[in-house]
Amino acid sequence: MFLSERIGIHAALANPAVTSTRKLVPMALQRTSRSLVAAVGLAATVGLILTGCTNTGTDTKGSSSGSSEQTVKASDGPTCDLATYKGEKIDLKDAVVGFSQSEKEDNPFRIAETQSIKDEAAKVGVKKFISTNAQSTLSKQISDIQDLISQGANVLIVAPLNSDGLEPALSAARAKNIPVITIDRKLNAEACSDYVSFLGSDFVEQGKRAADQLIKGTGGKGKVAILLGASGNGVTTDRTKGFVDEIKAKGSGIEIVAQQTGDFARDKGQSVTEQLLQSNPEITAIYAENDEMGLGAQAAIIAAGKTPGKDIQIYSIDGTKNAVSQIVAGQYNGVIESNPRFGPLAFKTLKSFLAGDPVGQDIIIEDGEYDPDNAASKVDGAF
Amino acid sequence: MSSVTIRLPRQGAGLALLQKYGVYLAIVLILVANLLVTPNFFTVDNLRTQLVQVVPVLIVALGMALVIGTEGIDLSVGASMAMAAAVLPLYIGYGFVPALIIALVAALVIGLTNGVLVAFVGVQPIVATLSLMVAGRGLALLVAGEQLRPVIDPSVLALGRGTVFGVPWAVLIAAALVAIIAVLVNRTTFGKQLVAVGGNRRAAELAGLPVKRILLVIYLVCAVLAAVAGIIGTARLAASVPSTIGNLIELSAITAVVVGGTPLSGGQVKIAGTVAGALLLQIITATLVKHNVPDAYSQIIQAAIIVVAVYIQRGKVFTK
Numbered sequence: 001m002f003l004s005e006r007i008g009i010h011a012a013l014a015n016p017a018v019t020s021t022r023k024l025v026p027m028a029l030q031r032t033s034r035s036l037v038a039a040v041g042l043a044a045t046v047g048l049i050l051t052g053c054t055n056t057g058t059d060t061k062g063s064s065s066g067s068s069e070q071t072v073k074a075s076d077g078p079t080c081d082l083a084t085y086k087g088e089k090i091d092l093k094d095a096v097v098g099f100s101q102s103e104k105e106d107n108p109f110r111i112a113e114t115q116s117i118k119d120e121a122a123k124v125g126v127k128k129f130i131s132t133n134a135q136s137t138l139s140k141q142i143s144d145i146q147d148l149i150s151q152g153a154n155v156l157i158v159a160p161l162n163s164d165g166l167e168p169a170l171s172a173a174r175a176k177n178i179p180v181i182t183i184d185r186k187l188n189a190e191a192c193s194d195y196v197s198f199l200g201s202d203f204v205e206q207g208k209r210a211a212d213q214l215i216k217g218t219g220g221k222g223k224v225a226i227l228l229g230a231s232g233n234g235v236t237t238d239r240t241k242g243f244v245d246e247i248k249a250k251g252s253g254i255e256i257v258a259q260q261t262g263d264f265a266r267d268k269g270q271s272v273t274e275q276l277l278q279s280n281p282e283i284t285a286i287y288a289e290n291d292e293m294g295l296g297a298q299a300a301i302i303a304a305g306k307t308p309g310k311d312i313q314i315y316s317i318d319g320t321k322n323a324v325s326q327i328v329a330g331q332y333n334g335v336i337e338s339n340p341r342f343g344p345l346a347f348k349t350l351k352s353f354l355a356g357d358p359v360g361q362d363i364i365i366e367d368g369e370y371d372p373d374n375a376a377s378k379v380d381g382a383f
Numbered sequence: 384m385s386s387v388t389i390r391l392p393r394q395g396a397g398l399a400l401l402q403k404y405g406v407y408l409a410i411v412l413i414l415v416a417n418l419l420v421t422p423n424f425f426t427v428d429n430l431r432t433q434l435v436q437v438v439p440v441l442i443v444a445l446g447m448a449l450v451i452g453t454e455g456i457d458l459s460v461g462a463s464m465a466m467a468a469a470v471l472p473l474y475i476g477y478g479f480v481p482a483l484i485i486a487l488v489a490a491l492v493i494g495l496t497n498g499v500l501v502a503f504v505g506v507q508p509i510v511a512t513l514s515l516m517v518a519g520r521g522l523a524l525l526v527a528g529e530q531l532r533p534v535i536d537p538s539v540l541a542l543g544r545g546t547v548f549g550v551p552w553a554v555l556i557a558a559a560l561v562a563i564i565a566v567l568v569n570r571t572t573f574g575k576q577l578v579a580v581g582g583n584r585r586a587a588e589l590a591g592l593p594v595k596r597i598l599l600v601i602y603l604v605c606a607v608l609a610a611v612a613g614i615i616g617t618a619r620l621a622a623s624v625p626s627t628i629g630n631l632i633e634l635s636a637i638t639a640v641v642v643g644g645t646p647l648s649g650g651q652v653k654i655a656g657t658v659a660g661a662l663l664l665q666i667i668t669a670t671l672v673k674h675n676v677p678d679a680y681s682q683i684i685q686a687a688i689i690v691v692a693v694y695i696q697r698g699k700v701f702t703k
Binding site for chain 1: 436524529533544624
């Protein structure tokens with residue numbers, strides 16, 4: 001026996017008011033309009049509340065005017081020049097520059113990256129700067145790049161969402177001999193043919209340096225849990241490989257007791273750390289593959305009644321102001337930087353290239369690092 | 384059309400029991416397995432951790448159960464969580480209670496839009512709430528200035544970390560909400576009306592039930608519950624992270640509801656089953672993480688367990 005049967009049909013038959021549809025319709029309409037009026041009223045109230053908002057939170061927005069401009073660490077591989085790429089000479093001041101950002105700008109890295117490119121474009125004084133955001137969708141990034149080309153972009157700076165899949169966009173640029181500089185994520189494509197150069201960090205090296213910091217901070221002993229980034233992401237693979245290999249090579253007293261994904265997200269980093277601390281109470285350090293998960297781990301450690309930075313050490317990669325300021329507070333142990341401020345270096349590279357000079361195909365940038373000794377003096381340069 | 388249960392011919396008493404109590408049985412089995420193979424599982428701290436962690440999914444699933452009971456679905460619950468999370472730190476300067484109220488009201492915007500689209504405009508629930516799932520999170524990010532904010536207000540932190548006689552506030556709130564929703568569904572006229580709408584909307588309309596108003600209220604309730612989950616999540620994290628909070632939680636919530644025996648075709652709401660479904664998901668996740676199962680396998684295992692749980696209950700799921 002179901003309620004719908006009981007109330008629905010039986011009630012319909014029993015209730016004389018609804019046996020006539022003529023009566024029913026106006027009633028329903030009246031009710032509809034009254035509810036709608038109430039609904040619109042509520043919406044308006046809420047709209048007023050939302051627009052009248054005041055900001056009492058801590059401002060964490062990235063700024064590209066920070067002190068840590070990128071410097072080149074290595075660029076000794078093959079080079080590329082305009083003649084080989086079959087492009088045309090152009091002064092950046094006469095050029096339309098298109099920038100295709102990959103991910104939503106809801107994390108400090110992307111905010112700082114876009115801001116840096118934008119600021120430098122203004123500083124250089126390009127003829128026109130157009131920027132797009134693919135909102136973490138590959139197909140949108142392809143159409144974004146095609147749009148930039150049809151809007152007359154003479155050069156493109158692309159932060160690829162993925163190492164693969166941008167071929168249709170690249171071939172559209174290639175067809176018009178438009179130079180493409182890729183930043184932060186390397187493409188599985190041919191440099192100086194499908195694109196000009198890649199500017200970015202060495203993610204394996206970042207993992208290795210995090211391991212070095214952890215070995216130093218823990219005295220080379222203890223049990224470590226790794227909070228992995230999103231599964232199937234090249235950054236995750238590299239940061240894991242660099243870390244694990246270095247621990248094997250130099251940290252024989254360190255045991256990696258768990259490797260679980262935290263999806264680069266703070267809440268996931270927190271819940272996974274809570275689980276791991278329960279089942280492995282002997283964990284003495286956490287390596288998180290980005291700052292957000294590290295900060296989630298910190299919340300979990302506090303909730304477990306332990307002191308982050310002392311009872312359980314935390315190391316992560318990124319260099320956000322949120323994490324670095326925790327080192328200053330003594331609640332966090334080390335951060336390897338992944339510098340998002342590509343603007344100056346990207347435009348410098350473009351300028352040389354467009355003037356006909358050879359530029360490196362793989363320009364690996366120097367990333368800084370933060371530890372308890374330098375965090376206080378360098379925190380303002382964090383993004 | 385009235386609802387009927389299809390009785391499978393070879394269905395014995397044992398299978399019937401399994402169908403009714405399958406989710407509870409699964410919980411017991413996994414707990415026993417953990418007792419045998421997982422170190423430190425049956426400690427007070429660990430069990431408390433599991434209860435705290437299940438809270439957001441559980442609270443969202445309560446609202447989802449109501450919506451599914453009306454033969455609807457709400458994919459925008461993650462967006463409602465994000466909205467509440469985004470708004471809370473903006474107004475905490477005015478005090479804890481005002482900030483809480485404003486956060487809940489902000490999430491009501493999403494519930495209201497869902498309700499109006501579904502009840503009055505006649506958009507299919509999956510389409511209406513899908514748009515809000517995307518737009519709502521966008522709006523939340525806009526409100527937050529696309530920023531992540533640390534939350535340091537002591538009242539908020541107490542909500543996330545505080546306990547009463549050893550029971551965390553989050554768990555107490557969830558328990559109270561379960562009780563309220565259970566009473567609403569099982570003991571009130573409104574509860575009977577909502578399953579009537581889900582069982583047969585046309586009949587409910589003919590019966591003179593205020594179907595549109597009922598639907599509107601249900602989507603509002605669902606959004607408010609999600610907002611409560613978002614506030615608790617924010618408090619626990621000591622940070623407002625509108626970009627990631629509640630991502631994909633709609634899937635966990637729907638799974639908890641369905642595993643708990645509420646059919647997607649509407650007309651029934653099982654609150655106890657929903658609680659059990661959420662707990663089952665939580666202990667499966669906990670078990671896999673504690674045994675360091677790689678992500679890819681753990682996703683497959685979770686899906687397999689869910690398919691089995693739903694398959695066992697198929698007799699109950701066939702209605703109408």
